[in-house]
Amino acid sequence: MTAAVPVRRAVLRSRASWLLFPAAAVLLVFFCYPLAVILLRSFSEPAFGLSNYVSVLGDEVQIRVVLRTLRTALIITVATLVVAYPYAYAMSRVGRRARGLLTLLVLMPFWTSVMARNFAWYVLEQRGGVLEKLFDAIGIHGVSLLGSVTGVTVAMVQVMLPFMVLPLQNTMRGIDRSLLHAAGSLGARGPVAFVRVYLPLSMPGVLAGVSVVFIMSLGFYITPALLGTPQQALAAQVIGTRVNDLLDFAGAGALGAVLLVLTLIVLAVLSRLAAPLGTSTAGGADRG
Incomplete structure (x- = not known):
């Protein structure tokens, strides 16, 4: 047996x-x-070799586009995390009905067409739009988000918010809050207990949300195309132009491959930086 x-x-x-x-x-x-x-x-194509990659890496304009794309994706990821973390924390603390309402609010972008969302942001960010009038009312004049990287970033943060909130909320709901009370009884109260105990325990949700938002932000096409300008184009727009207008499939593939490699490198670095931090902090909390 x-x-x-x-x-x-x-x-x-x-x-x-x-x-x-x-x-x-x-x-x-x-x-x-x-x-x-x-x-x-x-x-x-057109001949076997590295000619397409030499063309991409030797072109200052395309290097600038890749760096702008990475910088924009990083800013979007950080901004989304800053907004989503307290929202997910609130979702983990409230009751079932309030949590359902908060979940409903964060999922509303999923039920709206991508084009409808982007045109709504187009109306809000255009000259004489709601946002410009709001800035004028508080004394900031001449601000127009349409056609700028900032305007694209603001719109993409709103789109990416559910992909950050949901992993965070799922992780935070599994955190035993008695650990915070135990830390408080040992002298680590308030912000200290949060940083030493709660934050390390929420790191799996942070890493999951950051990874998803960062990767998806690198490949956005519609939002930068509608709200941005060709002068501030991101990698997806350049790849689309190469494929649709120039029929340069090999060059577009080389640019996409370079972006993919850089993405994997950035994610590997972030994982290596976050893992020891979370481990050492959690270990210190356990020892305390």
Whole structure:
């Protein structure tokens, strides 16, 4: 009987692994295969080699576009985290009805068309719009967000907010609040207990939200195209121009590959910086 248990578990695990096949097949067909084709064309057209990557990395304009895209995505991620963290914290503290209302509010962008949201921001940010009148009322004159990176950033923060709030709220709901009371009884009260105990425990949600928002912000096309300008174009706009207007699929693939590599590097650095910080802080709280 005891010898048959491991065999039975192995059979169950092998059967369960087949449940991954549909998702793996969809991922291979609709993500890995197109990505492999794009990368192959970036190396093989017009001739096999690194000419497309030399063109991208040697072009000052495209380097500036990539850096602007990374900077904008980072600003959007930080701004979204600043707004979403207290909102998710409030969701984790209130009752069921209030939490449902807060969840409803944060999910409302999902129920609105992307074009409708962007045109709404277009109306708000245009010359003589609501935001300019609001700035004039508080004594700040001549502010026009339309056609600027700032205007694009503000609109994208609103779109990205649910992708930051939901992972944070899910993590915060699992935090045992008695740990804060225990920290308070040991002398770590108020902000100290929050920084030493609560913040490290919420780091998994922070990292999940930051990763999703950062990656998605790098590939936004409609919002920068409608609210920005060609002079302040992001990488997705340049890739779209190369594909639609210039029919330069290889050059567009090379630019996309460079952006993908930089994204992976940034995420790896952020993960390495966040992991020891969360571990050491949590360990210190446990020792205290």
